[in-house]
Amino acid sequence: MDKRATIKDVAEAAGVGVATVSRVLSGGSASRQTRERVLAVAAQLDYRPSALGRNLRQRRTGGMGLLVPDLTDTFYGQLAEGVLACARSAGEPVVLGSTGGDPEQEAELIGMLLEQSVDRLIAVPSGDAETWAPAIRAGMTVVFADRLPAQPDQEDPAATAVSDLMLLDGLSAAPQSRPLDVPAVVADDRAGIRTAVRYLRGLGHKRIAFLGGPGQDRRVAAFREAVGAPVDEELIVFGTGSRDSAYAAASGLFQSRPDLSAVVAGGNVLGEAAVLAARELDLRVPRDVSLVMYDDVPWAELCSPPLTVIAQPGRDMGYRAAELVLRAGSRRPRVVVLPTELIIRGSCGPHR
Amino acid sequence: MDKRATIKDVAEAAGVGVATVSRVLSGGSASRQTRERVLAVAAQLDYRPSALGRNLRQRRTGGMGLLVPDLTDTFYGQLAEGVLACARSAGEPVVLGSTGGDPEQEAELIGMLLEQSVDRLIAVPSGDAETWAPAIRAGMTVVFADRLPAQPDQEDPAATAVSDLMLLDGLSAAPQSRPLDVPAVVADDRAGIRTAVRYLRGLGHKRIAFLGGPGQDRRVAAFREAVGAPVDEELIVFGTGSRDSAYAAASGLFQSRPDLSAVVAGGNVLGEAAVLAARELDLRVPRDVSLVMYDDVPWAELCSPPLTVIAQPGRDMGYRAAELVLRAGSRRPRVVVLPTELIIRGSCGPHR
DNA sequence: CACTTACGTGGATACGTTTTCAAGCATCTC
DNA sequence: GAGATGCTTGAAAACGTATCCACGTAAGTG
Numbered sequence: 001m002d003k004r005a006t007i008k009d010v011a012e013a014a015g016v017g018v019a020t021v022s023r024v025l026s027g028g029s030a031s032r033q034t035r036e037r038v039l040a041v042a043a044q045l046d047y048r049p050s051a052l053g054r055n056l057r058q059r060r061t062g063g064m065g066l067l068v069p070d071l072t073d074t075f076y077g078q079l080a081e082g083v084l085a086c087a088r089s090a091g092e093p094v095v096l097g098s099t100g101g102d103p104e105q106e107a108e109l110i111g112m113l114l115e116q117s118v119d120r121l122i123a124v125p126s127g128d129a130e131t132w133a134p135a136i137r138a139g140m141t142v143v144f145a146d147r148l149p150a151q152p153d154q155e156d157p158a159a160t161a162v163s164d165l166m167l168l169d170g171l172s173a174a175p176q177s178r179p180l181d182v183p184a185v186v187a188d189d190r191a192g193i194r195t196a197v198r199y200l201r202g203l204g205h206k207r208i209a210f211l212g213g214p215g216q217d218r219r220v221a222a223f224r225e226a227v228g229a230p231v232d233e234e235l236i237v238f239g240t241g242s243r244d245s246a247y248a249a250a251s252g253l254f255q256s257r258p259d260l261s262a263v264v265a266g267g268n269v270l271g272e273a274a275v276l277a278a279r280e281l282d283l284r285v286p287r288d289v290s291l292v293m294y295d296d297v298p299w300a301e302l303c304s305p306p307l308t309v310i311a312q313p314g315r316d317m318g319y320r321a322a323e324l325v326l327r328a329g330s331r332r333p334r335v336v337v338l339p340t341e342l343i344i345r346g347s348c349g350p351h352r
Numbered sequence: 353m354d355k356r357a358t359i360k361d362v363a364e365a366a367g368v369g370v371a372t373v374s375r376v377l378s379g380g381s382a383s384r385q386t387r388e389r390v391l392a393v394a395a396q397l398d399y400r401p402s403a404l405g406r407n408l409r410q411r412r413t414g415g416m417g418l419l420v421p422d423l424t425d426t427f428y429g430q431l432a433e434g435v436l437a438c439a440r441s442a443g444e445p446v447v448l449g450s451t452g453g454d455p456e457q458e459a460e461l462i463g464m465l466l467e468q469s470v471d472r473l474i475a476v477p478s479g480d481a482e483t484w485a486p487a488i489r490a491g492m493t494v495v496f497a498d499r500l501p502a503q504p505d506q507e508d509p510a511a512t513a514v515s516d517l518m519l520l521d522g523l524s525a526a527p528q529s530r531p532l533d534v535p536a537v538v539a540d541d542r543a544g545i546r547t548a549v550r551y552l553r554g555l556g557h558k559r560i561a562f563l564g565g566p567g568q569d570r571r572v573a574a575f576r577e578a579v580g581a582p583v584d585e586e587l588i589v590f591g592t593g594s595r596d597s598a599y600a601a602a603s604g605l606f607q608s609r610p611d612l613s614a615v616v617a618g619g620n621v622l623g624e625a626a627v628l629a630a631r632e633l634d635l636r637v638p639r640d641v642s643l644v645m646y647d648d649v650p651w652a653e654l655c656s657p658p659l660t661v662i663a664q665p666g667r668d669m670g671y672r673a674a675e676l677v678l679r680a681g682s683r684r685p686r687v688v689v690l691p692t693e694l695i696i697r698g699s700c701g702p703h704r
Numbered sequence: 705c706a707c708t709t710a711c712g713t714g715g716a717t718a719c720g721t722t723t724t725c726a727a728g729c730a731t732c733t734c
Numbered sequence: 735g736a737g738a739t740g741c742t743t744g745a746a747a748a749c750g751t752a753t754c755c756a757c758g759t760a761a762g763t764g
Contacts, residue, residue: 050749056718115401117403299649
């Protein structure tokens with residue numbers, strides 16, 4: 001039961017000081033002679049620098065945190081895979097948390113990460129700006145993915161435009177109502193939704209419903225914009241995030257408005273709920289109701305008919321977010337928008 | 353931009369020594385008077401003990417590692433959620449790795465965890481015993497989930513029985529061919545497969561195929577046992593883990609053996625591949641071919657017909673594994689076996 | 705040759721915590 | 735009242751690393 005070799009062991013065995021060993025291993029300058037010797041000894045002793053010591057010394061943990069609402073949601077699985085891929089290629093660990101879409105749990109997890117001195121975080125936020133202020137005030141480098149924290153009241157487009165210029169710091173006067181200034185990588189929801197709505201319109205659909213989930217403000221807004229002026233508020237319904245609630249919302253929608261002819265689901269669990277509810281109510285897809293779902297997931301093709309979807313690159317999103325959080329120096333890209341693609345399969349038909 | 357308060361700050365502000373603060377916060381003994389004062393000061397300074405310092409001191413990282421093959425596989429998403437739920441209730445962080453089913457990446461990730469001094473690991477293993485020997489030799493508490501590492505050649509049931517008595521330590525003579533002695537939590541594959549095969553038999557099916565993936569040795573063995581003596585080896589095919597390879601295997605199976613009337617897929621991505629391949633070849637489910645899939649995933653119900661599945665409790669599996677890895681003291685439960693359940697939906701019909 | 709410059713090197717320090725140890729003090733026992 | 739016993743307390747020593755700094759030595763410059 002031999003303990004792991006420490007830098008001290010290596011130093012002694014190589015006949016040099018610990019500082020030299022540290023330098024060699026960190027890529028600092030050293031003579032070729034000593035470098036080789038140290039490297040040889042280190043390899044022979046199977047020395048691995050302890051992340052603990054290093055982290056304590058530099059007062060920060062390597063790696064990054066990752067907060068998603070639910071790993072059971074295939075899209076977040078894809079996103080996580082992207083993050084992990086980037087982290088692995090950088091040799092950095094990622095500590096994972098699942099918030100369940102609950103701001104309270106999210107805050108708790110942020111606290112845990114703070115305690116761990118994890119200072120880089122990529123998150124699919126569930127809480128609002130107020131939830132996130134402590135994290136960034138604590139000096140965390142955070143990158144949002146998939147969505148942005150809810151802004152308490154954000155109707156004015158000018159405010160959005162100006163937010164790029166505002167930096168939220170601990171000294172700001174009114175920290176709670178200030179929009180956060182945090183890099184993010186999201187899908188082009190607006191284009192995605194618009195394309196879908198136009199496509200449905202092109203098929204003759206007039207009454208198009210939107211089935212949304214938590215944190216989909218941007219998609220809802222895009223939907224409102226796409227359908228145009230007189231929006232039928234009854235056709236916009238929300239689930240709370242759980243599968244049950246999504247099903248209830250979908251079922252309620254179908255029952256209260258039998259006149260709708262198409263629905264766009266704001267995410268894959270919403271889409272799932274929609275086809276389940278439709279089947280339960282004996283609505284045929286796409287004969288009775290057309291369906292387009294946000295997120296392209298492997299099983300979308302398994303449905304019959306296969307689901308027409310707005311694909312967003314979940315894996316890329318995660319990868320890019322991880323890149324962003326790692327190269328936090330370059331302050332250039334505030335928010336990167338990834339393209340969406342309407343993939344037409346079989347769940348949409350002409351308005352009967 | 354104030355730094356985080358340290359234990360020293362609290363000690364000074366409370367007029368006590370750092371040792372006292374540490375004791376109070378760790379639940380040690382202290383007079384009621386000082387305890388209250390320390391607690392008050394700590395709260396006021398918003399002091400959170402740094403995990404870095406503590407970890408370095410105790411030479412171990414809190415929390416646990418989690419290694420899964422692929423988070424895009426819904427089952428592993430469920431498993432991960434279970435682990436996270438348990439970890440959260442224990443207030444411990446979990447660092448995640450995705451191996452892609454590749455033993456090499458797995459070994460690399462194990463190395464990374466070792467470097468982080470993560471000494472508790474729950475894993476869905478992809479490598480064999482040799483891959484895992486270093487980890488447990490390094491003193492890691494590991495718990496396997498969903499499956500066990502491949503044993504190079506393990507035909508003799510007596511060897512399995514004796515493995516409970518054998519402890520693999522660094523001093524063992526022939527470490528590489530020794531079975532690992534590691535707690536695990538797995539599903540009752542044997543019962544699950546047997547039930548499925550009997551069910552299909554009861555429907556009149558004679559030629560039942562098995563579509564397997566990597567690490568499904570136990571399921572394959574169970575299948576062989578369930579179908580009985582003369583096993584048609586051509587009816588047992590494997591994918592390598594990727595969706596493409598699974599599809600290729602399924603497609604190849606259907607084409608080379610048009611006489612088969614039922615297939616059991618060893619996992620949800622295999623099942624997905626099977627329905628895709630069947631559709632491509634114009635095989636109707638269940639008219640032309642019956643299908644039962646391992647794993648109950650939300651989208652199984654979305655297929656049409658809805659998929660008959662062997663459900664295994666992925667979330668529970670993760671939760672139990674996390675519990676096991678946290679209470680590593682009690683050496684009682686070597687391997688816990690969770691029940692499976694055959695959920696009959698619509699993808700199996702009588703042999704035509 | 706004297707002086708600067710550059711570089712390789714190792715000792716010492718600090719990071720924030722837990723834990724050991726001995727000391728201080730009050731209470732109890734004979 | 736003297737000694738023993740118990741409890742609370744703080745100083746100090748780790749844990750393994752990165753980095754500052756000072757000390758050489760060798761090379762370059764006048």
